[in-house]
Amino acid sequence: MSRPYDALVLDLDGTLLDESGSVHPRNRDAIRAAAADGVVVLIATGRSSLSAQPILDHLGLDTPAVVFNGAGLYAPRERRMIEERVLSNRTLLRSLDLGRERDWMTVLMCADRKLALEPRDEQEVSALALMTGVRCVPRAELSAEFVVRVTYFSRDHASSEGFGDEVERAIAHPIYLTHFPLSVLPSHRHSPLNVVDVHPPCRGKAEALRFLEEQHGIPASRVVAVGDATNDIPMLEAAGLSVAMGDGMAEARAIARRVIGGHDTTAIAELVEELFLSPARAARAAG
Numbered sequence: 001m002s003r004p005y006d007a008l009v010l011d012l013d014g015t016l017l018d019e020s021g022s023v024h025p026r027n028r029d030a031i032r033a034a035a036a037d038g039v040v041v042l043i044a045t046g047r048s049s050l051s052a053q054p055i056l057d058h059l060g061l062d063t064p065a066v067v068f069n070g071a072g073l074y075a076p077r078e079r080r081m082i083e084e085r086v087l088s089n090r091t092l093l094r095s096l097d098l099g100r101e102r103d104w105m106t107v108l109m110c111a112d113r114k115l116a117l118e119p120r121d122e123q124e125v126s127a128l129a130l131m132t133g134v135r136c137v138p139r140a141e142l143s144a145e146f147v148v149r150v151t152y153f154s155r156d157h158a159s160s161e162g163f164g165d166e167v168e169r170a171i172a173h174p175i176y177l178t179h180f181p182l183s184v185l186p187s188h189r190h191s192p193l194n195v196v197d198v199h200p201p202c203r204g205k206a207e208a209l210r211f212l213e214e215q216h217g218i219p220a221s222r223v224v225a226v227g228d229a230t231n232d233i234p235m236l237e238a239a240g241l242s243v244a245m246g247d248g249m250a251e252a253r254a255i256a257r258r259v260i261g262g263h264d265t266t267a268i269a270e271l272v273e274e275l276f277l278s279p280a281r282a283a284r285a286a287g
């Protein structure tokens with residue numbers, strides 16, 4: 001019997017990863033079984049390549065991963081970027097000026113390194129602790145070439161939406177912007193900080209569907225995309241079947257055609273078994 005879909009795109013945080021930042025063994029085994037059965041499985045994450053690497057190694061997928069919310073395509077086995085969009089010099093300079101003018105905690109992310117301002121309090125210390133490979137420097141040394149993302153943290157905004165609107169108006173150059181309250185992350189449930197990420201122009205995580213069509217000939221109508229947050233919306237809107245996690249953000253659940261269980265469950269495995277695996281294969285994947 002033919003499958004209704006040929007590809008699966010999965011977010012990491014809040015979707016595939018549980019509260020401890022791990023992948024449930026049953027979810028991992030179902031994903032591996034689907035990939036072995038010919039399903040093209042892609043990870044699409046807002047994480048940097050450095051941060052995503054250990055999880056990609058654990059999953060053992062052969063496909064590249066969409067990282068930096070669509071600004072990069074990363075080959076985990078070769079440990080290199082296949083595609084990399086970077087901020088223009090003009091946009092980077094304006095972003096640095098804006099962070100200095102507003103006195104926001106600012107982080108520059110490149111494919112292989114991250115620079116951040118020295119944290120000023122425990123909240124900023126905790127926020128930076130999330131980041132893999134970050135080096136703290138004085139503001140005068142906060143500069144780099146080939147910057148893929150600028151991240152701001154603010155405690156002065158009532159919402160991440162308002163924070164994002166302010167950044168977009170102030171930069172006034174072509175960018176792709178995402179935002180979220182830091183409290184959506186399991187490890188920062190009580191944080192008052194809001195986060196804005198500034199990327200070069202791209203389609204967001206919908207770049208995963210562009211890659212699938214260009215490299216595998218799989219149209220968007222044959223793709224299942226699973227996410228939990230506002231930065232997943234571009235891929236959810238483009239996919240043939242959009243799936244949101246039951247404990248995800250309301251905005252993601254509102255546009256999804258289907259809502260499944262929470263990220264601390266085996267809901268991903270159950271979805272994969274239903275849509276992609278034969279009964280016998282699904283039974284083997286479930287152990």
